[in-house]
Amino acid sequence: MERESMEFDVVIVGAGPAGLATACRLMQISQDTGQELTVCVVEKGSEVGAHILSGAVFEPKVLDELFDDWRDKNAPLLTAVTHDEIHMLSSATAARAMPNALLPKTMHNEGNYIISVGNLCRWLAERAEELGVEVFPGFPASELLFNPDGSVKGIQIGDMGVGEDGQPKDGYEPGMELHAKYTVFAEGCRGHLGKQLIEKYHLDNGKTAQHYGLGFKEIWTVPSEQHELGKVVHTGGWPLTEGASGGGFMYHMEDNQVAVGLIIDLNYKNPHLSPFDEFQRYKTHPVIAKTLAGGERISYGARAITKGGLNSLPKLTFPGGMIIGCDAGTLNFAKIKGTHTAMKSGMLAAETLAQAMMAGVEPGKDLDCLQDRFDESWLKEELYTSRNFGPAMHKFGTYLGGAFNFIDQNWFGGKLPITLRDEKPDYAQMAESSAYSKIDYPKPDGKLSFDKLSSVYLSNTFHEEDQLCHLRLKDARIPIEVNLVKYDEPALRYCPAGVYEIVEEAGEKKFVINGQNCIHCKTCDIKDPSQNITWVTPEGGGGPNYPNM
Template sequence: MAEIERESMEYDVVIVGAGPSGLSAAIRLKQMDPDLQVVVLEKGSEVGAHILSGAVLDPAGLDVLIPDWRDRGAPVKTAVREDNFWILTAGSHSRIPSWPMPPLMSNHGKYIVSMGNVCRWLAEQAEALGVEIFPGMSASELVWSEDGAVKGVVAGEFGKDADGTPGPNYEPGMELHGKYVLIAEGVRGSLAKQVIGKFALSAGKCPQKYGIGMKEIWEIDPALHREGTVTHTMGWPLGDEAGGGSFIYHAENNQLFIGFVVHLNYKNPHLNPYMEFQRFKHHPEIAKLLEGGKRVAYGARAISEGGWQSIPKVVFPGGALLGCSAGLVNVPRIKGNHNAMLSGIAAAEAAAAAIKDGRSGDELTGYEKALRSGPIARDLKPVRNVKPLWSHLGMWGSMIAGGFDMWVANLTGWNPLGTLKHHRTDAAMTEPASKHKPIDYPKPDGKISFDRLTNVAFAATNHEESQPCHLRLTDPEAPIKINLAQFDEPAQRYCPAGVYEVLEGEDGPRFQINFQNCVHCKTCDIKDPSQNITWTTPQGGDGPNYPNM
């Protein structure tokens, strides 16, 4: 195929992703220099369409970025009034009092929010400052300068046929060039994955660890609704099979944000995270909240869980990694949006200073230094050992040892356990199916629990079927010859959207990819035991259309 010719547009800074980190960077750039030309590219059909988070927001980042956010009408209104932590067994629960927990675990002073709506509001603030925001524009490729630095991205390519060749309505897209390119794609983004590999940004760091988070929004009986109540749980139904837990947030308008997180380092390939979520909702304490209610939305996304020791080098020639692209989630607090915003602010300040000095295309070392020594470091370093302790000791051991380590760090700034390591990727943790028993999950009842395909309809996901499949197999034979033979092909179960199936045919089993169902969670890219699946961006505007996740 002949080389595609594209027009180009020049900017000072190109930002990929209109999440909290990308929009914070855009706003801060224009605050520092209104004359900077800043563009934000968003693959969702609109800003917020691909945003999914719990979310209890720590306003630390918002306070720095827009100190008068309350007066400007930010959709951050539901203050946490009650903070609960439960350990579940199959039929009961035990409440853990707050006094043994370090102060950093408290949710008082925080807010229950829809991060999708917060991002929509941030986009309005950015546009008012002169930032150009282009939704429905997937950044599908990086553009490289002659000296090997990143100088831009390709965005807005549409109309490829299923075989990857240009179709009759093909649009080649444009190259958007910048003095710096800030990558804020979220967890396991395709461009971030490329630059981390090309520039060996994870060299000397622990492998990144992940969880899969699934969320439903319910409208519940007003008599059962307690606005501002936050509950987190651990224990049942996961037991010894996997780590994880739930969140139950009473938001405004009688809505309940209910979600379940499963750490992706589980060993048993028969485990189905989605079905664990559906089973969890039948716990007596949870079911009584949902009875008579109505589920109105569903979605899923991966969560970075590696913490401080897994953060890659965040700068590279020509750009930087922001937010979840760098892995800035505080695992025990179940919060990352504040750090995402703070990373966007710090990267913007470094980029604006560099451009003012006449620089471009180099490394923003000021951002790296700010991340490693500023408020993000102060948030993540004290909790650095919680995730590896959970991996090594399980739930109870990590609560005791991790609590001790966090308490000492909170009081002294010193972690007595040092920095524990993550040793293997989540994919490598998967064991052969022969070592584990299949799990018999109850059939969803259609009232409190639902099958995957029914729930995916509530994500409003849509993909143009004529385009190339954005879930690419390195070896098309590996799913059957390797994964099915050794691991009972866990893609059938770990995907929360029913994208992957093994179908029996006359010639034996075959692997089918229903990419139209994809909610862009990236779990397949992370957990596939043969690391054979690469998630790439579909054409712009495709994917879920979350209303207020």
């Protein structure tokens, strides 16, 4: 099929912090140098910020670099952190507050802000448009386009109006092709095009396997007497036991609201574990429940995070483009922060692109000089000093790993002369179901804990019922014949939205995919032990519509 096309100097895939920072910095340089550039950002969400979910405590130094007048421009940094608390939860009722002197210094948040990253992205998109960037929400980049020499030519926007049977419906609209001198991929964690690029160009050669976590977040309005504006709480330990690891958080925001969440490392072994139900249990701990009691839950969401850090960071460039932000894995896990690092990676990409185009470098080249710019930046320094944080927790557990990280961060500034590595992918960590007992999770009480379907309702998720399923099985037999037999089909539990179920028809078990429930967390693409599920973009605008996550 011959499709309509548009030409740009730079096409950016994803209107998250990394993609929008790239766009803004490119146009700033364009204005400063008088070099005219055409820059386009495409975003699969129905609006900018609709698919953005993060804790989030934000480190503003990167915003000082990008817009030093951000305060005058009313950037949505409304709540400064006033104080930190860290609690180790040893059981469902017991906890011990950790003295600040015993914490890795990366866990201190003086000078940072509690924010909605979705609202920050909306603000960045406004700045980008003011600078001349074209921002197109509701247009998912569905396929890669290549030049005859193998370099990336651009992307194809997904078709609209394709039925579940793969055939065009009434109102079918073929997706447009967007061609560019350079294409920047900033899709966020486990971007489906980024995944293909890493494989095609072998960008992860010589790197440790990438690692991931699944992050849950809810926003609650709580009674004013239980609210402490600017308070940041982090927890470790319960309910994550028996080989599962991660940590929880609660951030006190403006308007008597708190963000509460749990991050579960996706290297857990027990196939009976349900991350969603672990999060529901977490909220019942007295440390958390005393704040939420009597409150109202107003938002829910979940999203995978890329947390392998520098050890797993792929090569950032390839012929015709770049991969940045959480699509590459620039999150600083020692700080549990990825927004400022994603934005910095985008700014470095923009400066490299602008320099190449001003110098008349032929389009489609591999701008591997980005590596030099990265190596000379504070981003590389920050990721280097945190390189051992995640592997230490994986290898030694919460307590011994925490002790290692305290020594590494506080005594050696992250520069111990050793580098720990975790070479085994998260999906390969899963044990067979016979090795573990099933977990008896309590029923939700409707006050602190809830079921999946009512939670998905709060995420404002919508997909057209009659559309091609965006969760693809490489082999339709594997869920029943392999995963059910060996692992009690863990997709029924690791999915935080109830997408997968097994039903019985005519005496035979059948694997059912309820794609309309999908909140685009990407966990299935990451954790399926058979690596049989591939997440691709659904029709434009589908998925969650987070108002201020």
